[in-house]
Amino acid sequence: xxxxxxxxxxxxxxxxxxxxxxxxxxxxxxxxxxxxxxxxxxxxxxxxxxxxxxxxxxxxxxxxxxxxxxxxxxxxxxxxxxxxxxxxxxxxxxxxxxxxxxxxxxxxxxxxxxxxxxxxxxxxxxxxxxxxxxxxxxxxxxx
Amino acid sequence: xxxxxxxxxxxxxxxxxxxxxxxxxxxxxxxxxxxxxxxxxxxxxxxxxxxxxxxxxxxxxxxxxxxxxxxxxxxxxxxxxx
Numbered sequence: 001x002x003x004x005x006x007x008x009x010x011x012x013x014x015x016x017x018x019x020x021x022x023x024x025x026x027x028x029x030x031x032x033x034x035x036x037x038x039x040x041x042x043x044x045x046x047x048x049x050x051x052x053x054x055x056x057x058x059x060x061x062x063x064x065x066x067x068x069x070x071x072x073x074x075x076x077x078x079x080x081x082x083x084x085x086x087x088x089x090x091x092x093x094x095x096x097x098x099x100x101x102x103x104x105x106x107x108x109x110x111x112x113x114x115x116x117x118x119x120x121x122x123x124x125x126x127x128x129x130x131x132x133x134x135x136x137x138x139x140x141x142x143x
Numbered sequence: 144x145x146x147x148x149x150x151x152x153x154x155x156x157x158x159x160x161x162x163x164x165x166x167x168x169x170x171x172x173x174x175x176x177x178x179x180x181x182x183x184x185x186x187x188x189x190x191x192x193x194x195x196x197x198x199x200x201x202x203x204x205x206x207x208x209x210x211x212x213x214x215x216x217x218x219x220x221x222x223x224x225x
Contacts, residue, residue: 031225048152050217053201078224090225110225119224120152
């Protein structure tokens with residue numbers, strides 16, 4: 001079983017080749033930044049991670065899903081930092097013997113990713129008035 | 144005991160800062176005590192706290208986990224990867 005995890009600064013580049021000889025199903029999902037958020041035009045999404053916990057939890061999830069669904073391979077890449085509208089911020093490749101376990105693994109992975117992996121996204125709106133980030137107070141502060 | 148909690152993403156925006164330093168009165172405070180103190184210190188966070196988790200030194204922990212001043216504490220909530 002092959003498991004690869006990557007956190008990438010900015011938009012994901014085109015997927016590099018990935019082939020598992022014994023697979024009967026190879027499934028890919030790509031998440032693309034939508035042009036609007038809650039009806040407002042977007043410029044980009046800012047993804048925030050918490051190193052090294054983010055990568056550790058992403059790997060833990062990938063290994064669990066691959067084992068639970070009997071996959072032959074799983075490869076996941078997620079952006080951090082700014083990703084413009086229309087660009088890919090998330091890619092999941094799953095290789096399995098048959099399609100059923102691959103499709104189930106894909107769904108399970110994405111559902112758990114959104115609950116378990118410390119990754120946040122903040123919308124960058126086209127209008128300048130919307131906040132895009134919070135200030136840092138190194139000494140700690142009560143707002 | 145004084146502790147500092149890291150905040151991220153929308154919760155940092157709600158609180159208006161990326162770290163919060165709080166004083167916990169319990170002699171051996173837990174993450175449960177921290178959850179209550181956070182709601183008091185930053186009321187805009189309160190609605191999101193029940194569905195949030197704490198990480199101590201980069202590992203998820205339950206609310207009965209004891210904490211010390213040396214621990215790195217992080218509030219992990221409103222996550223939205225993918």
